[in-house]
Amino acid sequence: MTITLYQFPRGPGRLPCASPFCMKLETYLRMAGLDHEVKTILNPGKGPAGKAPFIELNGERLPDSRLIIQRLEHDCDGRVDGWLSEDQWAEALAWQRLMEEHLYWVIVYSRWLDRDGFRHWGGVTIETTGLPRPLVAVMTRFFRRTVRRDLRSMGFPALGTDVVYRLGVADLSALARRLGDGPFLFGERPSSFDAMLAAHIGSIVEMPWDYPLKAAARGHANLIAHYEGIMAQHFAGRVG
Numbered sequence: 609m610t611i612t613l614y615q616f617p618r619g620p621g622r623l624p625c626a627s628p629f630c631m632k633l634e635t636y637l638r639m640a641g642l643d644h645e646v647k648t649i650l651n652p653g654k655g656p657a658g659k660a661p662f663i664e665l666n667g668e669r670l671p672d673s674r675l676i677i678q679r680l681e682h683d684c685d686g687r688v689d690g691w692l693s694e695d696q697w698a699e700a701l702a703w704q705r706l707m708e709e710h711l712y713w714v715i716v717y718s719r720w721l722d723r724d725g726f727r728h729w730g731g732v733t734i735e736t737t738g739l740p741r742p743l744v745a746v747m748t749r750f751f752r753r754t755v756r757r758d759l760r761s762m763g764f765p766a767l768g769t770d771v772v773y774r775l776g777v778a779d780l781s782a783l784a785r786r787l788g789d790g791p792f793l794f795g796e797r798p799s800s801f802d803a804m805l806a807a808h809i810g811s812i813v814e815m816p817w818d819y820p821l822k823a824a825a826r827g828h829a830n831l832i833a834h835y836e837g838i839m840a841q842h843f844a845g846r847v848g
């Protein structure tokens with residue numbers, strides 16, 4: 609099996625990738641022990657669904673982290689998630705929707721629409737892409753308009769920053785309660801949903817500025833311990 613993972617650049621700091629979908633998929637590949645090569649892209653438009661991440665599996669390009677994990681789980685006899693019961697699967701699906709269809713957009717808001725966040729996000733983009741500051745300034749201003757349009761479908765720009773963060777903080781409280789003493793979302797054994805959780809927490813707490821969502825995540829010791837555990841086990845000394 610030959611796998612090439614196409615994803616956004618590393619960083620900021622020690623974060624494997626600022627995109628939670630990319631970090632989730634890379635974590636999954638490491639959990640599954642599947643050899644893979646990582647190729648960095650800046651323009652996801654070249655991928656099969658116009659988004660990052662995507663993979664090349666034995667020469668075939670496949671989009672969407674969820675569908676990719678499903679396919680690899682099928683091909684590898686449920687190596688990571690095969691032990692989950694049907695009830696756990698049903699519940700996991702709801703948590704996935706909370707993280708990837710709601711909390712993710714609060715993260716997007718924090719980087720692109722929160723005025724303070726957007727100022728720092730430019731710096732993060734320069735750090736991670738190595739692109740020159742003037743180009744990043746033009747690019748981010750351009751993409752900000754697209755992101756604002758995307759977020760309008762959630763009603764976020766009209767709700768305003770305080771309310772949007774309150775919604776995200778509630779997501780984090782729910783996740784913290786579900787995780788409890790863990791160590792993983794579904795008890796003693798990790799699943800791809802733990803990769804998803806760690807990727808979202810990393811995406812929040814590793815941003816180099818302070819904002820309410822980050823303070824809330826930091827306030828949940830179990831979410832931080834879970835993230836640190838996944839980082840230590842799957843990325844210690846191996847990000848790069």
Ligand SMILES: N[C@@H](CCC(=O)N[C@@H](CS)C(=O)NCC(=O)O)C(=O)O
Nearest residue numbers: 627628629652659660661672673674
């Ligand atoms: N459902 C997709 C979502 C992927 C996604 O939204 N990726 C974002 C980065 S976090 C992206 O490529 N955005 C660029 C764009 O929409 O142009 C997955 O699970 O892979």
